[in-house]
Amino acid sequence: MHDLIVAAAQLVATPRDVLRNVQRHARLASLAADDGAQMVIFPELSLTSYDLRLTTDDALTPDDVRLRPLSRIARERDIVIVAGGPVAVSGGLSIGAMAFHPSGESTTYLKQYPTATEQATFIPGPGPVTLTIGGDVVGLAICADVGHPEHSREAAERGATVYAAGSLLSVEGYAEDAARLQGYAAEHRMLALVANYGAPAGGYVSAGRSAAWSNDGELLASAPPSGEALVVAERMGGRWAARIVVVDGAAADSAA
Numbered sequence: 001m002h003d004l005i006v007a008a009a010q011l012v013a014t015p016r017d018v019l020r021n022v023q024r025h026a027r028l029a030s031l032a033a034d035d036g037a038q039m040v041i042f043p044e045l046s047l048t049s050y051d052l053r054l055t056t057d058d059a060l061t062p063d064d065v066r067l068r069p070l071s072r073i074a075r076e077r078d079i080v081i082v083a084g085g086p087v088a089v090s091g092g093l094s095i096g097a098m099a100f101h102p103s104g105e106s107t108t109y110l111k112q113y114p115t116a117t118e119q120a121t122f123i124p125g126p127g128p129v130t131l132t133i134g135g136d137v138v139g140l141a142i143c144a145d146v147g148h149p150e151h152s153r154e155a156a157e158r159g160a161t162v163y164a165a166g167s168l169l170s171v172e173g174y175a176e177d178a179a180r181l182q183g184y185a186a187e188h189r190m191l192a193l194v195a196n197y198g199a200p201a202g203g204y205v206s207a208g209r210s211a212a213w214s215n216d217g218e219l220l221a222s223a224p225p226s227g228e229a230l231v232v233a234e235r236m237g238g239r240w241a242a243r244i245v246v247v248d249g250a251a252a253d254s255a256a
Contacts, residue, residue, distance in 0.1 A: 004136050006162055007037040008195035008231040010210040010223045013049035015201075016058065018066050021047050025083055026069045028230060031245060033077035035232050038133050040081055041164045041195045044111075044143045045095060047085040050168045050202035052121050059088035062098045062106035074100040080133060082140065084166045092123045097140050097166055099131055107131060111142040112151060118144070128154045133162075139190075141165040146177050146194075149184070156188035161215070164193045174207035186217030191233055191240055198227045214240040 009028040014020045025042060032040040044050060047067070048058055060067065067083070074081050080101055087096030087108060095111040095118070110125025128151070131138040139155025139162070146152070146165050155163050163184055169177050177194070185192035192213040197206035208225040212233040220242035223229040230245040 002135055004134060004235045005036045005038055006133070006138070006164065006191070006193060006233050007032040007035070007040040008164070008193045008210045008212065009040050009042045010196055010198045010208060010227070010229045010231070011043050011046050012199040012228050013043075013046055013197065013201060015049040015051060018047055018060070021049065022066055022069055024228070025081070026073055028228065028247065029070065029073050029079060029081045030077065031247065032230055032232065033073070033079045035230070035245060036234070037079055037232060039131070039138060039164070040079060040230070041097075041166050041193065042083045043195045043197050044166050044168045045084045045086065046166065047083050050197070050204070052118065052202060054086045054093065054121060056088050056093055058086050059093060060085040060096075060098070061087070062100065062108065067098075067100075071100045071104065071106070074102050075104055078102045080131060082164070082166065084142070089123055093121060094123050094125055095142055097142055099140070109140040109142070111145060113145045113148050115144045128158065130155060130158050130160055136161045138162040138164055143167040143169070146180050152184040152188060156190060160188070160190050162191045162193060163188070166195050168201055168204060169194070169196045169207050170204045171207045174209060178211065182213045182217050182219065185213040185215055189215045191215055191235070193231065193233060198224070198229065212240075212242040
């Protein structure tokens with residue numbers, strides 16, 4: 001099996017400040033590319049920060065002029081950048097993950113399983129989306145999608161070797177979702193990757209600890225509980241390992 005490097009970016013976002021958040025995305029995406037990553041995924045609603053008060057006025061599209069730095073880095077550094085943002089749909093707003101490809105094209109996935117609280121603001125998406133990175137398939141997930149086993153199963157049925165979730169995992173909810181991701185990795189024989197916030201967002205105290213689990217369910221690396229960092233997972237000779245690139249201070253736990 002050919003080599004592959006993918007990354008999860010742990011982000012500290014400024015509420016509704018898209019331009020400032022894009023700068024943070026650009027820095028982390030560039031660092032991921034420096035480390036050889038072919039894809040980097042950011043947390044849920046990373047471009048605006050998580051906020052249940054968002055409206056269609058806050059909606060983003062991949063061709064938004066403010067997001068041009070991300071499309072430029074994707075092209076120039078040969079990396080797929082998956083950033084979170086609100087997306088306008090028929091009837092309202094959805095939680096989206098926008099993937100910027102080196103080709104200049106984009107792919108948008110809409111969260112299939114928003115929570116009951118989120119459904120007051122956001123409409124569920126229509127179905128799964130996968131990305132092709134070299135010869136690998138990456139299944140995209142957004143936070144509460146992970147709470148539905150059928151979501152990871154559908155990704156596996158589509159040939160996914162990586163299951164990548166952009167999330168906001170609170171201190172209270174982290175252990176449960178981490179256990180789910182670990183279980184999906186082992187059950188479906190795919191790397192599981194989660195990108196979380198490195199600071200409070202939307203009224204929640206984020207747990208940080210963005211992480212990667214190998215395709216046998218082993219925890220490979222876990223970022224610090226706060227601050228910005230990259231979890232970089234690499235497959236060489238068919239085996240996965242991971243490392244932490246700390247961008248913003250704190251020490252990390254790593255089982256790599």
